[in-house]
Amino acid sequence: MKFRAKIIDVGCLNHFTRVVNTISKLTKTCILRLTPDNLYFVLSGKISSGGVSMWCELSQANFFDEYQLEGVAPDANEICLEVTPENLSRALRTVQNAKCVKIKLTKKHCPCLTFAAELPTLSSISRVVTHDIPVDVIPRRLWQDFKEPKMPDFDxxxxxxxxxxxxxxxxxxxxxxxxxxxxxxxxxxxxxxxxxxxxxxxxxxxxxxxxxxxxxxxxxxxxxxxxxxxxxxxxxxxxxxxxxxxxxxxxxxxxxxxxxxxxxxxxxxxxxxxxxxxxxxxx
Amino acid sequence: MSLSTQSQMVEDNYVLVASLDNVRNLSNILKAITFKDHAIFNATPNGLKVTVEDSKCLQANAFIQAEIFQEFTIKEESVGFQVNLTVLLDCLTIFGGSTVAGVTTALRMCYNGYGYPLTLFLEEGGVVTVCKINTQEPEEPIDFEFCSTNVTNKVILQSESLKEAFSELDMTSEVLQITMSPSQPYFRLSTFGNSGNAHYDYPKDSDMMELFQCSETQTNRYKMSLLKPSTKALALSCKVSVRTDSRGFLSLQYLVRNDDRQICFVEYYCCPDEEVDEE
Missing domain, CATH: 3.70.10.10 (Proliferating Cell Nuclear Antigen)
Incomplete structure (x- = not known):
């Protein structure tokens, strides 16, 4: 299981930040599903969240300059994490003028999404800010809860x-x-x-x-x-x-x-x- | 049923219809007297008077003359009802009360008489909102018997100068003491708070003082909590007249200019907190 991604373009960074901010206004915790082509923020309608569900789909190629993913298994090439969007949003807020932001799935005391931002400096010594955001890895047997909801047969x-x-x-x-x-x-x-x-x-x-x-x-x-x-x-x-x-x-x-x-x-x-x-x- | 037929049906039996091209000309002035939910509305051919009271010690009145409205039709000498002012204000600002130039909310307000709701039709950018606010029987507003012949002291100030003083008032003080006198200190606001006493003096020949008519020295205290709501009116106003009568009752009259530069009035009456021995 491996995930690393990199954003260089400031426009992409802003855009990604806006998406994460939007998600953080909608829910305290949600699932971040990473696949080779897409990122998904998913909330499945649990009673505890008032029955509300959410499905947000981003095409990775439009945000990231580098994107590497190795899923849990060759036949299931994806990673499912439980995240607190507010934490992601807070990390992104402090790196708005970064030259580049690297996002990596790491193992510290617990599984973390690590945001490492290289900030602009006047001298030749670079400044790097790192945020470790704890996440929970969702085991494969629970993945079925986080499938794309079907479009209801609406009136x-x-x-x-x-x-x-x-x-x-x-x-x-x-x-x-x-x-x-x-x-x-x-x-x-x-x-x-x-x-x-x-x-x-x-x-x-x-x-x-x-x-x-x-x-x-x-x-x-x-x-x-x-x-x-x-x-x-x-x-x-x-x-x-x-x-x-x-x-x-x-x-x-x-x-x-x-x-x-x-x-x-x-x-x-x-x-x-x-x-x-x-x-x-x-x- | 389409909106126009709904509106038509309401208007066939109305006793009061009032229209405004810009709802802010009503909502802003009502905000200046919003400190309790119940508001007594009294409409006469001259216009609309809205009264809010607190603890039988404070009364606020807003006057919106008939000329302010683009249409003001009343079929009776006087029409009275009571509504929840907070609800009314939420309805009037349903589109957000935008201050962007050129974007205004138009209002048509209809009332069919005793037992009927107050019906509002609001329109902004082609979107229409219809509100029906339940009305209650109007209570009789308290008569503070404040008449101009008993006024002992009166000053008229540019609101600017009083806004400054009120924004710096020590709110830990329970009372605001107002001294008006033909001699020094002329017009003084005093507070007695946790961090000490403070006095704000206005000389009578100040540029901010438009009129100074004080016949005797009077010192009265008013509960700060009662006067606090009046700062909303002060913030909107351009001039304020401060008067006290022989019993020490306070009258604050605010002259408010609306978005269209027309003049409306808001007035507050307040009972004195206690007698102060004059030495």
Whole structure:
């Protein structure tokens, strides 16, 4: 088992940092899955995390100048680690102007991801800052928990409005209520609703457009659907707020799939990063 | 049901409709009096008066004249109701209360009378939010019987000068003592805190002093905790009038300019904490 990678380009470093920051806003711990081509940050919907799951996929070639991986076995060429994203984010924060950052899986007192950053200096003596971040190696028998979640058989898929607008609205609604109903139809309309003893608030978004999920067979349910008919799901408003708060990636596309009364599936696409986030319904 | 028909139905039976192109002209001034949840709204053809009270010792009123609104239609002589002000403010700032030039939230506020919710339609950049805030029967605001004929001392200051003093006030002091006098020290704010006593004196011929009308020496103490909320109004205002009457009641009137440079007023009344023996 061996992993080492190197970032030289400052743009890549910034971008990688933003992704890690985003992840750290969403969860305290998660799984980092390393494969020869990709890195994945994975959170599987455990009850302890409120049933939320996350799947974030990065193509290694777009971030790293060097990338070497030897998995646990020839027939399973990958490594699965449990990490605390906040620790990664903190390490990256201090190495923002580094000339290069090396990331290595090491064995110190315990398994660690070691970040070694070479900082710029005026003299000829180099300065190197090293962060050892403890991780847990996940044994192979548990890997099945961290497979890519299947796209649910959703009722309505819709493009999200600007995330900043959505965040403002959700922030205020969070002050008023613990739960929020998200509803959308195939006519490009989405509503966010709360209702309490004191107040009911509905924000109406329109002309958002519905993504053309053609050809992958997962859209069976939505084909014959009345375009005006809303699919809705009631969720814990904090989970949605968390998702909106962490957004530092500036996605080129943001979408949401709603399985009526079951789950909302949020997807952010960036050219080399994709983030999926699943929030289950509450009764 | 489409939004316009919803709005239409509400408006058919309204007793009060008020519209603003920029919701900040209402939300900002309401923030200046937000220290308790319950706010009493009283609308008359002249405009809207919003009252908040604390412990029967403090009262804050915000006045938004009818002219501030782009539309202000009222079908009765006076319309009153009570709502939760914190909830109202969250609704009014649902789009974040952006201060970016050119981005404003428009508001249409409708009330159908006793027993109906206060309905708000807010719009920013094509996104519409509809809020229905439950209303309660309005309580009668306390009459502090503060009338201008009983005013003994009055000063009008540029808010700038008072902001400075208030930002440096020793908040460990339980009371703020205000001395107003036709002779030295003219206008003095005093605190008695953990680290000692402090006095802030304003000479009567200061540039900051727009008006100085003191007929007798008066020293009164006011609970710091009661005066604290008024700093929100002070922060927004450009001028403040400080008055005390023969009973030692304090009136603070703030002149506030909104985003469109129009003038609104916020006033605070506060009971004195205790009599101070004059020597």
């Amino acid at each position: 309505v898929g819709i493009y999200l409005p600007p995330l900043k607008t959505m965040k403002n609205v959700v922030d205020r609604m969070k002050n008023l209520s613990n739960f929020l109903v998200m509803e959308a139809n195939l006519n490009g309309e989405m509503n966010l609703k709360i209702e309490t003893d004191l107040v009911s608030v509905t924000t109406h978004f329109k002309d958002l457009g519905n993504p053309p999920w053609g050809g992958d067979g997962s859209q069976g349910r939505s084909q014959s659907r009345d375009p005006e008919l809303m699919a809705h799901t009631r969720v814990d408003i904090r989970k949605l707020q968390q998702f909106l708060m962490g957004q530092q990636v500036n996605p080129s596309k943001a979408m949401c799939n709603i399985v009526h009364k079951r789950i909302i599936h949020l997807i952010l696409l960036h050219e080399d990063v994709s983030l999926q986030y699943f929030i289950p319904a509450v009764a």
